[in-house]
Amino acid sequence: MSAKRDYYDILGVAKTATAVEIKKAYRSLALKHHPDRVAPDKKEEAEEQFKEISEAYAVLFDEQKRVLYDQYGHVGIDQKYTSEDIFRGGDFSGFENIFGSIFGDMGSDIFGGRGSSGRRSGRGRDLQMAMDVSFEDAARGTTKSIKVPRYEACNTCQGSGAKPGTKRKTCSQCKGKGQVVISSGFFRMAQTCPSCRGEGSSISVFCPSCRGEGRTKKTRKLEVKIPAGVYTGASLRIKGEGEIGVRDSGDLYIELNVLEHAKFIRRDNDIICEIEISMVKAVLGGEVEVSTLDGNVSMKIPAGTQPGKIFRLRGKGVPDLHSYAKGDELVKVKVVIPTSLSMQQRNLLEQFS
Ligand SMILES: [Zn+2]
Ligand SMILES: [Zn+2]
Secondary structure, eight states, X not given: OOOOOOHHHHHTOOTTXXXXXXXXXXXXXXXXXXXXXXXXXXXXXXXXHHHHHHHHHHHHHSHHHHHHHHHHHHHHHHHHOOHHXXXXXXXXXTOHHHHTXXXXXXXXXXXXXXXXXXXXXXXXXXXEEEEEEOHHHHHHOEEEEEEEEEEEEOTTTTTSOBOTTOOOEEOTTTTTSSEEEEEETTEEEEEEOXXXXXXXXXXXXXXXXXXXXXEEEEEEEXXXXXXXXXXXXXXXXXXXXXXXXXXBBOOEEEXXXXXXXXXXXXXXXXXXXXXXXXXXXXXXXXXXXXXXXXXXXXXXXXXXXXXXXXXXXXXXXXXXXXXXXXXOEXXXXXXXXXXXXXXXXXXXXXXXX
């Protein structure tokens, strides 16, 4: 990509140009480079130029963006605004006759962009993150500390975006009224001033720490309680830990992924495991050690236990996330048939059969 050209150069105006001069310059350039007015083989080039002059106009006509551009150049604009936000500042009213169908054709390019930031709604955006949880922690619950990056109000300017000690300047478009009157033929109506968006004034010098953003990225450490019974796909909502908004903070959503266990398989709230017992124990019965999530327990094997038999250890499973119910541990018995026998063992078995 070639370096971006200076907005003033693009419009051919002086750094001191007034909003009226900027609008005038844009009007004549827009007419000249309108893609519908050039030969078909020049159309693509004209569209590029048209976009370039429209962007320059949108920034320089908007007092706030112009100050930011004067202070930080393209970097300041590109870091703070999406392409959609850039064009929102331009006063394109009165240009409809020039544009003709161009809004239809190029609208998605010029006005689409990366989508709205949601910063204007007053509520901060929700944040999302993913987290792996061990099988045991999911079953028994735990507390984990996590690091969450989010934007917080800039310390230097307290979120205002203006350099401390500097005064806002009155909007030259509306003279501070926040509204402008537009007229088209006999039709006159008041409209929110496009240059200051109705605020009547704008920042004169941007905060050097946040470049007018009013916020900076900070990483916070949070203690997150993971309740017993969570499962893969379960989502924890941590209220107010999303991005900070003007009125309210968004929420933080943590999507959980429960890791597999070497011994246990989970089926809903039950956990399943397999134990091996000797052929003799299966026939005569006895005691076996069985692992559970809370340590080993001793389990009785009745005489005559068949291979594949499942025993149920009540309440040794996973508690239900939404009730007081608790799952069980299901112990599947695998009977090991000996592959080599001593002479004596062989004789005994032959007698038995
Ligand atoms: Zn700041
Ligand atoms: Zn204004």
